[in-house]
C-alpha cells in the first residue's frame with residue numbers, strides 16, 4: 001500500500017490570498033498547503049479521500065491519472081469542490097467512479113452537483129460519471145480492500161474518517177469517542193487534523209490532536225488541515241517524538 005498526502009491546508013489553503021504573515025511569505029515548500037486530501041493505492045485499488053478544491057492541481061503535481069473510488073469525509077466545500085474534474089478520469093478510462101460517504105454527505109453532494117444527474121448532459125459526457133454509495137458506520141469492501149469508517153464529530157456534524165489496513169485518515173474532527181478510537185489500534189500511520197494553536201469550535205487544535213495521537217499510539221502521526229498559524233519548521237521542532245506536521249506530497253509505503 002502506498003499513501004500520498006495531496007494537501008495539508010485548511011479551507012483557505014496556505015498561503016492565504018493577500019496575507020503577509022511569516023508562514024504565507026515563507027519560501028519553505030512545506031509551508032505551501034493545498035486543501036486537504038489523500039490518495040491510497042492498495043492492491044491495485046486506487047482510492048482518493050475527498051475531491052478537494054485543488055483536486056486538478058493535485059492530480060497533475062502527483063501524476064495521478066486513475067481513480068477507482070472516492071471516500072468522502074464530509075460535504076464542506078474544501079473537501080468536495082474538485083469533484084467535477086473526475087470527468088477527465090472517467091473519460092480517459094471510460095469508467096464510472098464509485099463515491100462513498102454518509103447520508104448527509106451524499107445528500108449534500110447531490111444538491112451541490114445537481115447537474116451531474118441531468119440526463120442530457122450525461123449523454124454528452126460533459127459530467128463526471130459517478131455512482132453514489134451511501135455507507136453506514138460499519139466496514140465495507142472496495143474489491144478485496146476492507147475500509148473501516150471512523151465516526152467523528154466536526155462541531156455538531158457527524159463525519160467519517162477512514163481506516164484502510166494500517167493507515168487511518170481523520171480530518172475536520174473536533175471530537176472522537178473512545179469507542180471509535182478503539183478502531184485505531186495498531187496503526188502504522190495516523191493522519192489527523194490540527195487546525196492551529198488556539199482552540200476552535202469545530203476542529204482539533206494542535207494540543208487536542210496531539211492528545212488523540214498519544215492515546216491511539218500509532219508508529220507515526222502526521223498532522224493535517226493546517227492554517228497559516230503553523231509555520232512548519234518552528235512548530236514541527238516542538239512536537240513529541242513520532243508526531244510530525246504533514247506536508248503536501250509526502251508519501252509512505254505501508
Ligand SMILES: [Zn+2]
Pocket residue numbers: 010011036076078079172225
Ligand atoms: Zn475542511
Ligand SMILES: [Zn+2]
Pocket residue numbers: 015016019020021022023024025228
Ligand atoms: Zn498568513
Ligand SMILES: [Zn+2]
Pocket residue numbers: 074076154172
Ligand atoms: Zn469541514
